[in-house]
Structures are given as C-alpha cells and as structure tokens.
Amino acid sequence: MMMCSVYKSAKKPDTYLYVPFEADLDELPEGLMSVWGEPELVMHIDLSKRDKLALVEIHELKSKLEEDGYYLQMPPTQEELAGLIEKNSS
Template sequence: MLTAVYKSSKKADTYLYITKRDDFSAIPDPLMKTFGTPIYVMMFNIEKRAKLGTADLDTVKQRLIEDGFYLQLPPHTESLLDEFKKQNGVTDT
C-alpha cells in the first residue's frame, strides 16, 4: 500500500499519513485546519517496511485502512514544572 507522508505547517513533529498523494478528502475539516497546510515529505510502500520511526507500523496500517489516514503526534514530554514538582515532592493543593 503506497503511503504519502506530510508534515504540519502549524504543529512541530506532527505528521499525516494518507494512501493517495495530495488526496485529503478523508481528513476531517477541523483536523485540516489545526494541521495547517500539509508539507509533502515522502511516499513509500508501507508493506515493505519492517518499522516506522516512532509510529507503530500495525496501528498505522490499520488506521489507513479503516479511516483513510493516520495522524502521528509528537511524543508526550513532561513539562519542566511537573518534573521539578516530582523531583521535589511538591503536590498541587
């Protein structure tokens, strides 16, 4: 299955995988507005891949088949304030 990958013009480290280059018809309008103008990154055959960077290959395939797209968000990073609180035993009251 050919897969086109686009990066977001508005959100860092956010990628959109679709099955047909430049066909965003399966993407909900609110998501496209948040994603911004898609910037083409590459196209590849997902069936020939053993793994994908940070995305789970099986999940991406399933979402492409069922939804027509897969949205890859950046990994969650804990805020410095939360990290400080955890290290110093500070709790919210």
Template structure:
C-alpha cells in the same frame, strides 16, 4: 497488505505527521483536523507493509487506521517519550 502512502508534516506542530493513501491524498481527512494541522507539507512517499520499521509508529497500526478512517495522525512525542529518547541518545 502493502499500501503506497504519502506523509505530510504539520507546519503548526513539530513532529506531527499525517499518513494517507497516496491515491486518495487528503480526501478522507476531516476539514476540522486539517485546520488544526495547518497547510500539509508533503515530506515523503513510502511503500508501507506491516513488517516495515518506522521510527515512532507501528506500520501495522498505520495501515489499519488508513484502511478504517482514511488517514493516520502521528502526534508529537510526549514529555516522557522525549526523556527516554534523550537518555538513549546520551
């Protein structure tokens, strides 16, 4: 299943993103989450299918969450993830 997605960045937390169906926009995102997320900043539109590679998330999982709840919230990396990333870069 392919879906045209819009990705928004949080102005409050580094590396926090919301993925939504482009046609629905932010309509399905709970108000409480939007308040914690901050004013969403659109950063990209992409055609997502389960085989697509994403940097920090499984495309299949993103699509499943959007289908089930209307959005996917990508949280910032944990300290352990940051350490692994630093070791891989260095």
C-alpha cells in the same frame, strides 16, 4: 504494495499525517485540516517493504489508513521518548 504519503504540519511542529498514496486531502475531516494548516509533502513510503518505522507501529498505521483513511502522528511525550531510548539501547 501498500503506498502511503507522509505530510508535515505547517502549524504543529513534529506532527505528521499519513494518508494512502495520492489520497484527496480535501476528503479528510475539516476539523483536522483547520488545526493542521497547509500540509507539506515529506515522502512516500511503501509500507509492504517496511517492518517498522521510528515512531509508528506498522500494523497500527496500516489499520488506521484502512479504517479512517489517515493516521495522525503527534510528537512523542517525554515518557514515550524515554521508552524508545531504552528499547533501542538494549
């Protein structure tokens, strides 16, 4: 089982922070948290039971959590949105 917690930013709309379950947010880079603002818990996810997420590749997410201790999901660009729509409609 690989649990992670998802937080949304109070300052940056459509920006999410994935961290290992029950991670100490005080251990994240100071610059990240100063730009991020007060995190608001959205949900907990068991990554071992998921093949995909809407805007994040599971293998990339797991890799970043293991290497960096967090994954920052920024809002998708117009090009990324167009690609997602095309991919999901075929």
